[in-house]
Amino acid sequence: MKPTVIQFSRTNLRRPSLVTRCPLAAAASITDDFNVSELSRLMGKSEKTLAAKLSNDVDTHHLNLAEAIAITELTGDERILKAWALGRDKILFQIPSTGLTDDEFADVLLTVQEASGQLASTVRKARADGIISEKDYADIHLSTVTAIEKLLQLDAELKAQVRVWGTDTDV
Numbered sequence: 001m002k003p004t005v006i007q008f009s010r011t012n013l014r015r016p017s018l019v020t021r022c023p024l025a026a027a028a029s030i031t032d033d034f035n036v037s038e039l040s041r042l043m044g045k046s047e048k049t050l051a052a053k054l055s056n057d058v059d060t061h062h063l064n065l066a067e068a069i070a071i072t073e074l075t076g077d078e079r080i081l082k083a084w085a086l087g088r089d090k091i092l093f094q095i096p097s098t099g100l101t102d103d104e105f106a107d108v109l110l111t112v113q114e115a116s117g118q119l120a121s122t123v124r125k126a127r128a129d130g131i132i133s134e135k136d137y138a139d140i141h142l143s144t145v146t147a148i149e150k151l152l153q154l155d156a157e158l159k160a161q162v163r164v165w166g167t168d169t170d171v
Contacts, residue, residue, distance in 0.1 A: 020138075026083035027063050027071070028056045034075050043070050091145065096153040098160035108154050115147035 020026065030039075031054050040050040045067075052061035068080050078092070085092050100108065122143040126136035 020079075020083050021087040023068070023080045023084040023087065024056065024063070026079040027068060028054055029079065030054055030071060030075065030077065033077070039071060039074060042074050043067065091148075093145075093149055093152055096149075096156040098156050100157055105157055108150065108157060112147070112150045112154050115143070115150045119143040119147045 030036075031051070036051050036054065037047050040047040043050065049061060050067075052058040053063040053067065055061075072078060072080055082092055119140070122139050126132045126140055132140070
């Protein structure tokens, strides 16, 4: 499969659909939300060098994998990882925890239905004017991912409740 090539310019790097699909653009957007000076200190890097590596306007410095991992770990922000996955037509989900009480399980079951309803509502609103904008799609994508995460939580909990009483042939 041939990788997707995306053309970037200063004006389109901050558009949600491109930022979420390009790990380099996602890395550049880190500077919007985090203190580069503090990150560089924690990473043992020069602030000027790290700023250059996070800039899409500098071709002399390039962010390496270890630095991208360090930024992700230090900030707790997974935008680089998520953008890389999405750019490869993949999506990441948090591994759900298990061990819910019966009431918590019922709540998860209800939140699955609630998330599905929210997704339907988001799609309906986006289509109301006959045009789905970048913002509309970003909202739909978020609702879709949220619904899937709720389903995965339900699935993990049900799997944890499976009891082995013998083999399937004993039925």
